[in-house]
Amino acid sequence: MALDQSFVGRAYPPTAPYEVGREKIREFAEAVGDTNPAYTDPEAAKALGHSDVIAPPTFVFAITFKAAGQVVEDPQLGLDYSRVVHGDQKFAYKRPVRAGDRLSVTSTIEAVKSMAGNDIVDIRGEVHDETGEHVVTAWTKLVARAAQEA
Amino acid sequence: MTAKISYADVEVGTELPAQSFPVTRATLVQYAGASGDFNPIHWNEKFATGVGLPDVIAHGMFTMAEAIRVVTDWAGDPAAVVEYGVRFTKPVIVPNDDKGALIEVSAKVAALLDDNRVRVDLIAMSAGQKVLGMSRAVVRLA
Numbered sequence: 001m002a003l004d005q006s007f008v009g010r011a012y013p014p015t016a017p018y019e020v021g022r023e024k025i026r027e028f029a030e031a032v033g034d035t036n037p038a039y040t041d042p043e044a045a046k047a048l049g050h051s052d053v054i055a056p057p058t059f060v061f062a063i064t065f066k067a068a069g070q071v072v073e074d075p076q077l078g079l080d081y082s083r084v085v086h087g088d089q090k091f092a093y094k095r096p097v098r099a100g101d102r103l104s105v106t107s108t109i110e111a112v113k114s115m116a117g118n119d120i121v122d123i124r125g126e127v128h129d130e131t132g133e134h135v136v137t138a139w140t141k142l143v144a145r146a147a148q149e150a
Numbered sequence: 151m152t153a154k155i156s157y158a159d160v161e162v163g164t165e166l167p168a169q170s171f172p173v174t175r176a177t178l179v180q181y182a183g184a185s186g187d188f189n190p191i192h193w194n195e196k197f198a199t200g201v202g203l204p205d206v207i208a209h210g211m212f213t214m215a216e217a218i219r220v221v222t223d224w225a226g227d228p229a230a231v232v233e234y235g236v237r238f239t240k241p242v243i244v245p246n247d248d249k250g251a252l253i254e255v256s257a258k259v260a261a262l263l264d265d266n267r268v269r270v271d272l273i274a275m276s277a278g279q280k281v282l283g284m285s286r287a288v289v290r291l292a
Contacts, residue, residue: 031184032215033171038228048152048227057222057231058215062186086210088284090235096228139235 002114003121007077010109012070017102017130018063025055025099032056045098054096060103061089064125064138067105071123072142077109079121080144087120087141094134102130110139117146154226157266157291164259166224166270171216173208173242174250181212195246207241213253213281217274220255221287232267233288242276251276257287266291 022042029039037044038054045053072081097103104127111122125138178192187209190197198206214236222228244251254275261269272285 028184031177031180032212032219033177034215034219034222036222036228048229050229054229056215057218057228057234058211061211066186086238088235088237089211089214090233092233093229093231 003077003079003112003119005112007109008112012067012074012107014104014106014128015063015067015070017104018066020055020097020099020101020103022053022099025053025059028059028062029056042099050096050098052099054098057091057093057096058089060091060097060127060136060138063103064105064107064127065140067107067125068123068140068142071107071109071121077121079119079142080147083144083147084142085145087143088139089141090139091136093136095136097127097135101135103127103135104130119144152227153230153290153292155224155291157262157268160259160262160268160291162259162262166220166257166259168254168256169220169223171219171253171255172250173212173216173244173253174248175206175244175246177250178206178208178212178244181209185209185211187211203241203243205243205245208244208251208253210236210238210241213238213242213274213276216253217255217272217282217285218287220257220272221270221289224257225289225291230289230291231287232290234286236272236285237283238281239283240276240279240281242281253281260286263288 106126108124113120123140127136257272260271270287274282
């Protein structure tokens with residue numbers, strides 16, 4: 001079923017702040033096998049000019065994707081999540097995410113398309129810290145594959 | 151932000167040191183926990199094949215995280231990456247054995263931009279297939 005075009009431009013309320021912890025960053029860096037000391041050693045991060053350890057570039061996806069759940073699970077939009085795959089992902093950073101950040105995400109539907117029976121939704125997540133400073137923007141393209149019998 | 155590579159020292163075509171990243175079932179379980187993405191296609195073979203996949207596949211975001219290491223290791227400061235985007239073209243298939251899969255990443259400078267920035271284009275392969283498309287980063291050099 002084609003998705004409703006009128007959802008383009010719809011913005012969802014900002015999420016409750018996610019507090020970025022040093023040990024969560026360490027856990028993520030270890031999971032991807034990345035030993036860059038900027039992720040685990042505050043002194044190494046400071047030597048690079050950061051006030052605390054920073055997160056690997058894709059760390060913030062866990063936060064923005066959870067926020068995108070508001071869109072994915074919006075019953076009015078009617079996306080079939082059991083058929084959703086991740087199409088594209090992009091980030092634009094104003095500054096790195098760092099330990100101590102309290103990040104809030106505002107998700108907006110940028111585009112809704114139907115192509116060859118697939119439903120495609122582009123979601124933009126604007127991430128701000130608790131002072132209101134813009135930290136990073138994440139763009140996520142989700143594709144709900146056409147039902148097989150169609 | 152203090153990249154260890156100087157803008158003056160690169161040109162279009164400059165290659166970054168290529169790297170290969172092994173991924174096993176254990177890697178995927180660890181990444182699921184760290185990222186909070188517990189989709190069973192990344193750890194449950196029965197579920198994965200039941201939805202038409204050939205086997206368990208790696209998280210696309212895991213592959214994205216590995217690929218950018220070629221850039222962050224080169225630049226030194228991960229904060230040098232100001233933009234990063236990919237398209238997930240093919241899955242990384244991870245068999246249930248002690249070898250798993252290998253993600254091979256190469257990258258080169260594709261364009262010189264203003265403000266000491268360069269565009270780096272990445273290629274990520276696994277089992278002879280291109281697993282990321284349109285994989286590009288904008289990096290601010292010293």
